[in-house]
Amino acid sequence: MTRALNKLTAQAAKAAAPGKISDGGGLWLHKRDDGGSQWVLRVVVHGRRREMGLGGYPTVSLREAREAADKWRGMVRQGLDPIKERERQRREAERNIHLLKDIALDAFESRKAELKGDGTAGRWFSPLELHILPKLGKVPVADIDQRDIRDTLAPIWHTKADTARKAINRLGICLRHAAALGLDVDLQATDKAKALLGKTRHKPTNIPAMNWREVPAFYQSLNGGTGTELALRLLILTAVRSHPLRHLRLDQIDGDVWTIPGEAMKGRRDATPDFRVPLSREALAVIEQAKPFARDGFLFPGIRKGVISDMTMGKFMDRRGLEARPHGFRSSFRDWTAEATNTPREVAETCLGHTAGGAVERAYRRTDFIEQRHALMERWSATLKADNRKVVAISIAAEQ
Structure with missing residues (x-):
């Protein structure tokens, strides 16, 4: 068998006429009439003859073709189909990429x-x-x-x-x-x-929120005139989420309406995605107080760049010894509407930017209740500015 291997020389391979020339051991050089050449290995696996291309000549040299033939003949001795094994190795290489x-x-x-x-x-x-x-x-x-x-x-x-x-x-x-x-x-x-x-054992917890009866006292304590305090005041007054509040731009405000771009609203997929927020007289007053802090069009800029962070407002509340978070004021507002007012559910939910009602109901309802919400936000700001005795009286009346 050894004598039958390596019949060709590099010079003979180069000078060979068109046809199939054997190098022994099943390795053949196929030279075509069009000048192209191809190395082919013929082997028998499980009683079936297989022909395996090893590349073109002279790109793959005689020495390289012999090395490849030795490798794949070794696979045959192990009972493996060299063509299938090469495909398996190719897929393995692709997975690694x-x-x-x-x-x-x-x-x-x-x-x-x-x-x-x-x-x-x-x-x-x-x-x-x-x-x-x-x-x-x-x-x-x-x-x-x-x-x-x-x-x-x-x-x-x-x-x-x-x-x-x-x-x-x-x-x-x-x-x-x-x-x-x-x-x-x-x-x-x-x-x-x-x-x-398995099923998770962890029970989700709601974001800590301040009881709405305690919010007026906290709101009135935000009297230092800092950007953080003004941001918290406007957050409480509007009941919006922190992200659109922190990214509020002066050009989003037109009169007593603040229009939040749709992409800034969590989960909104409406055909007209922008969300209008009615601004009470107190909210407009807070905005006027915050304007001297504005930078690059943002009403509440950060200390160095960008906008104020949610963490900044949260840490302010931490320093006050409060467990409640800024986002929790939305819950405070919603509880107030439920306990101290007779606001229709769809109006209260719209104030929070929530989608109220089923798909059919929403398809026919084209209003965002802006007038009703204006009146509601004026009542909310009045509650926030009232002294504690009046707030307690309101809560007692609501409970009766």
Whole structure:
């Protein structure tokens, strides 16, 4: 057998006429009439003859062709089909190229247009970045299974249930993105992981909120004239979320109406997404007081750049020894409307920017109750400015 190998020389291979020339051991050089040449290895696997291309000549030299032939003949001796084995190795190499971290970034880029502010706040990507990618980021996405996901999220599955839920949902999106790219992934891996992890024991807690009867005293204590205090006052007066309040621009205010762009409103998908906020006389007075602080069009700028942070307002309340958070004033306002007024539910919910009613009802209702909300916000500001004795009297009357 050894004598039958390596029949060709480099010079003979170069000078050979068109046709098939054997180098021995099943290695052939096929020279075509058009001048092209191809190395072919013929082997018999499981009683079936297989022909395997090893590349073009002279790009693949005689020495390289012999080395490749030796490698694949070794596979045949192990009972493996060299063509199938080469395909398996090619797929393995492709899996190694498509790491989860790269797929996650590509999925994020594809979804930026759907996210508020093109995802610059980082809330979509951060669950992946903090809890998935440190352990699985360098793993080929096709290799990720439910056990990998379970082991990654087990430490936070019960202690940080909401964060873990977001992380596993984002990972599911990444796996679907990989499948759309043509990669061989297990689309059920996240569901299987949830089954392995079990039901979470963690019970979600609401954001701490101040009782509405205590809000007037707190509101009236915000009399230092600082930007943080004025931001908190306007937050309480309007019952909006922190993000649009902190990003309030002077050009969004027209008379006694503040129009929040739709992209700044959480979860809104309306055909006309902008949200109008009625401004009471007290709210307009607070805005006038805040104007000297304005910078780059923002009414509540940060100390160095950008806008005031939610943490700044939260820390102010911490220093006052309060458990309540800035976002909780929305709950305070909603409780006030329910306990101290006869405001229709759809009006109160619209004040908070919530979608009230079913799909059919919303399709026929085209109003945002701006006039009713104006009157309601004037009553709310009057409650906030009233002395404690009047507030107590109001609460007692509401309970009777």
